[in-house]
Amino acid sequence: MNGGPARRLPATLVRLTGPGQAGSLVFMPDMGGSVFYARALVQEIGGLAGCLGTRLDPALSADLGRLTVPELGRRLAQDIARAGLPQPLHLGGFSFAGYVAFEAARHLDALGLQVETLWLFDSEVLRKVPGFRRWHAPLAETRRALGFTRRNWRVMLGGRPHPEVLHAYEEVPMYLWEHPEGCREIIRGLYRASTEYRPEPWPDPRLLGRTVVLRGVLERRHRGFPDDLGWRQLIPRCDVVDVGGKHLGMMTDPGAVSQVAAAMREGLAAGIGNTMGRTSA
Template sequence: MTVHIDTLTERSAAAVVVVFPHAGGSPRFFAPWSSSLPETFELAGVTYPGRDALLDAPSAPDIPALAADCAAELAPLARSRPVLLFGHSMGGHVAFETARRLEGIGCPVAGLVVSGADAPSRGTIERWHLASDVELADHIGELDPKIRAVLAEPALARMFLPTIRADYHLVETYRADPWATVSCPTVVVSGDSDPEITPDGIARWIEHAPGGCRFRFTRGGHFSLATDPSEIYRCLDEVLGTRVG
């Protein structure tokens, strides 16, 4: 099992933002950021098994194993330049576990920004990975109408749903220990109409980032960052300034 780190910008900058996609997602989701991300940053993305160039690779057994592979790939980069990890939804938990592993081997992490994700130790009682294809597609379509249109095509549904289901299995069987922490500056971003998060789940992030956890609340649903990533950019600037500015 392996992951890829893909470059999404063609410039050299002082720091690198590494994006960790949501369930079923790939770095291509964040490609539009390459034209609007402040020039302070380069942009790179993690490709998980089961999609894009890794379409035939088997899914990770769990999120900690996936994060271990991500940390191994990112360690050389983290030793050479400031690296900020941004994770959305499932990617928030993968980014958190990756930051833990990088810090555990002495690789500094300049900052962690997560959006659309409850605290790692909260867990979930949902079991969408056991739902029928129709139920799973409907659930995903409620979060993002663009995905609904894709999954309405039978051939595309057959292609994408197995990967989405495997990712949901990772999310829905994951729960970190309450004492699992990172030391890097951390910002948690939450949309005010995001059905995938809870007030308690957001508040408990502070337990996992005792060195400094801040919260930002925005208007919008689960994928509002796709149309307006400006708040994410402000958070990246904030944590970069805290660490190396």
């Protein structure tokens, strides 16, 4: 083991744990610009992989008004590549952060750095894929339209929208008063980026390692979503792991976090064996 000083990380990266045998696991930022969602999970798997978080540095924050999801993924990928992290490399993202993880993996591939495993935590992309038709799931679409109308009928009749409520159709509503004041402008910028996001399929699936979609079954199963939450339209090969609980509890409820951690421990341990085999060869 090299006893020299650790390389200084770019401002967008922060270490959450020490190194691990399974390489490096980098969590992408959520709509608030942080990885707070990963805290409980990191406590369970931190001894296996070296965990890192991403955040918006001043340069990214200054570009919030025009930042897109692919651009955010590209700039984070550049910093990850520059950091020289221990291999193999794994990326993870919950909900919106899953989009960023997908785009970062795409750009890392373009930089010649393959992602061993892409972990997508209840990140539904179905409605964002070009060619999606709402009538494919009429019951789910009816419920969504009714919910949107119930929350926004005053605005739909010509009223002024509440300045602290962000709600675009097909997006989860965000009530800014529920979030720290320092995160609200970040949420505004990334919410806009999410509403405009239209991902493109992975150019060559053979060049991508394993993709694992973990879905919270208490909500997704009954809302017209396919088991992969739409990701197989972008990545033909992906595994699906069902986790008990709802979307917002997947990364905080102890029972759900334990299920997520168990799936990740199994996947990361398998990666250790594959890496050792390649090294021996």
